[in-house]
Amino acid sequence: MATRKFDLVIAANRLPVDRVVGPDGRNEWHRSPGGLVTAMDSVMRHRDGAWVGWAGEAGEAPAPFAEAGMWLHPVPVSREEITSYYEGFSNETLWPIYHDVIVPAHFHREWWADYRAVNERFAEAVCDVAAPGAKVWIHDYQLQLVPALVRERRSDVRIGWFNHIPFPPVELFAQLPWRSRIIEGLLGADYLGFQRQADAQNFLRAARQLDGRTTKGETVTTTDPDGSVRVVRASAVPISVDYEGLDELARTPAVEQRAEQIRASLGDPEVVMLGVDRLDYTKGIRHRLKAYEELLVDGTLRSPEVTFVQVATPSRERVAAYRQLRSEVETTVGRINGTYSAIGRPALHYLHRSYPREEMAALFQMADVMLVTPLRDGMNLVAKEYVTCRHDDGGALVLSEFTGAWHHMKQAFVCNPHDIEGLKLTMMRAIETDPRQKRRQMRALRRQVSENDVQTWADRFLTNLELAPERPDRTGAKGARP
Ligand code: ADQ
Numbered sequence: 272m273a274t275r276k277f278d279l280v281i282a283a284n285r286l287p288v289d290r291v292v293g294p295d296g297r298n299e300w301h302r303s304p305g306g307l308v309t310a311m312d313s314v315m316r317h318r319d320g321a322w323v324g325w326a327g328e329a330g331e332a333p334a335p336f337a338e339a340g341m342w343l344h345p346v347p348v349s350r351e352e353i354t355s356y357y358e359g360f361s362n363e364t365l366w367p368i369y370h371d372v373i374v375p376a377h378f379h380r381e382w383w384a385d386y387r388a389v390n391e392r393f394a395e396a397v398c399d400v401a402a403p404g405a406k407v408w409i410h411d412y413q414l415q416l417v418p419a420l421v422r423e424r425r426s427d428v429r430i431g432w433f434n435h436i437p438f439p440p441v442e443l444f445a446q447l448p449w450r451s452r453i454i455e456g457l458l459g460a461d462y463l464g465f466q467r468q469a470d471a472q473n474f475l476r477a478a479r480q481l482d483g484r485t486t487k488g489e490t491v492t493t494t495d496p497d498g499s500v501r502v503v504r505a506s507a508v509p510i511s512v513d514y515e516g517l518d519e520l521a522r523t524p525a526v527e528q529r530a531e532q533i534r535a536s537l538g539d540p541e542v543v544m545l546g547v548d549r550l551d552y553t554k555g556i557r558h559r560l561k562a563y564e565e566l567l568v569d570g571t572l573r574s575p576e577v578t579f580v581q582v583a584t585p586s587r588e589r590v591a592a593y594r595q596l597r598s599e600v601e602t603t604v605g606r607i608n609g610t611y612s613a614i615g616r617p618a619l620h621y622l623h624r625s626y627p628r629e630e631m632a633a634l635f636q637m638a639d640v641m642l643v644t645p646l647r648d649g650m651n652l653v654a655k656e657y658v659t660c661r662h663d664d665g666g667a668l669v670l671s672e673f674t675g676a677w678h679h680m681k682q683a684f685v686c687n688p689h690d691i692e693g694l695k696l697t698m699m700r701a702i703e704t705d706p707r708q709k710r711r712q713m714r715a716l717r718r719q720v721s722e723n724d725v726q727t728w729a730d731r732f733l734t735n736l737e738l739a740p741e742r743p744d745r746t747g748a749k750g751a752r753p
Pocket of ligand 1: 435582583626627
């Protein structure tokens with residue numbers, strides 16, 4: 272059977288679905304949770320495209336299939352490659368380097384070899400489904416070699432790459448033994464999109480300082496293997512949420528009733544604080560719990576008048592640093608509850624599982640203070656989802672200055688999560704500020720997110736891709752490498 276061809280091809284590590292065996296023993300595909308899927312889902316709903324990605328199980332891949340209005344094209348990843356390409360190179364080498372080395376990065380040449388091999392396989396799959404002249408949109412740090420590998424095979428397509436996580440400062444990126452290969456891989460694209468201007472600038476600086484490329488403004492000049500000179504643009508296109516869809520969901524009577532019900536089952540406390548994160552060391556969960564515990568210790572906050580709900584989604588549980596984080600967080604939760612809970616009234620509710628969208632919307636709606644305290648985060652969609660769900664203009668957002676989100680959500684209560692005293696003061700300010708002032712802040716935040724939603728993000732990315740590649744003489748960039 273001839274492979275179907277598409278004018279828009281998305282490539283991301285994971286397909287947006289998980290296989291679930293139904294009660295009748297048949298395969299069903301359920302939408303999987305996570306930032307990228309949440310964002311792309313609403314983008315693909317309006318466009319006829321194909322999505323190339325791993326289906327989440329080791330070994331042979333299922334045949335391509337249509338689901339949720341998309342053509343899904345699974346790429347096989349073996350058991351060994353899950354360990355080397357995914358858990359190893361992506362999550363133990365790149366993830367720490369790209370997030371300020373909060374935990375040490377590990378370098379293994381075998382991991383790199385498999386990273387390259389899996390990137391080749393993704394590039395082949397992309398070329399299989401891309402129609403002549405198609406737009407190819409590659410996502411994230413797991414697929415940084417795919418742009419150049421696609422270009423080698425298909426000079427007719429337009430190639431864009433978007434980084435969901437930060438791009439590190441040159442001093443950290445320089446540690447990577449394969450840094451020049453990664454720069455070369457990315458420069459196969461026509462357009463490179465980043466969450467913040469600073470991320471785009473970090474990439475441009477790395478290309479210039481570590482790889483001797485010529486940069487000018489937002490562009491880098493590169494020479495392809497066939498000798499042709501191209502200019503690649505790198506700029507910021509911050510991701511956002513499906514504001515309209517989520518706002519509508521949050522206004523449904525079912526979600527509003529559920530929000531009241533959750534609050535009642537917490538014992539109708541005066542203040543509910545909420546944290547929602549993947550259980551990842553970048554999210555600052557430990558810092559947040561420490562601040563909360565100290566506020567209970569010194570009597571500034573009292574349980575059960577105040578309670579804290581922490582939703583921590585299971586994540587990367589086979590990676591040692593994540594297992595250690597889980598054990599530390601759960602020890603702290605146990606200690607806080609052992610000391611400050613009353614029977615039937617925990618001081619801290621810890622929920623280590625995934626929830627449907629409706630339940631998340633109800634949680635956001637009932638929380639007086641949302642704590643988003645990452646040590647480093649590309650964007651952080653939770654902050655934007657929280658304000659989207661607050662159509663009553665209630666609530667308060669505490670937001671770390673180390674998230675991409677903070678750069679355009681400056682009406683939030685800003686914090687530096689490393690500064691525990693400062694974090695405690697900010698949490699108290701978020702509780703005690705005059706409600707009228709908080710409403711003003713929330714209105715401004717909601718306006719910001721509504722005017723810059725996920726559609727705006729996708730449109731901006733695709734327009735930038737459309738306008739690329741620019742000719743060297745148009746940008747004035749000179750000095751291509753021989
Ligand atoms: P993540 O690190 O996964 O994303 P984030 O942006 O907060 O972080 O997105 C998490 C998503 O998962 C949100 O949509 C949230 O609602 C959802 N979620 C979290 N816990 C859940 C639970 N228990 N049940 C159901 N859903 C849950 C990466 C980058 C971010 C970047 C995004 C998008 O690390 O910086 O914002 O990609 O680019």
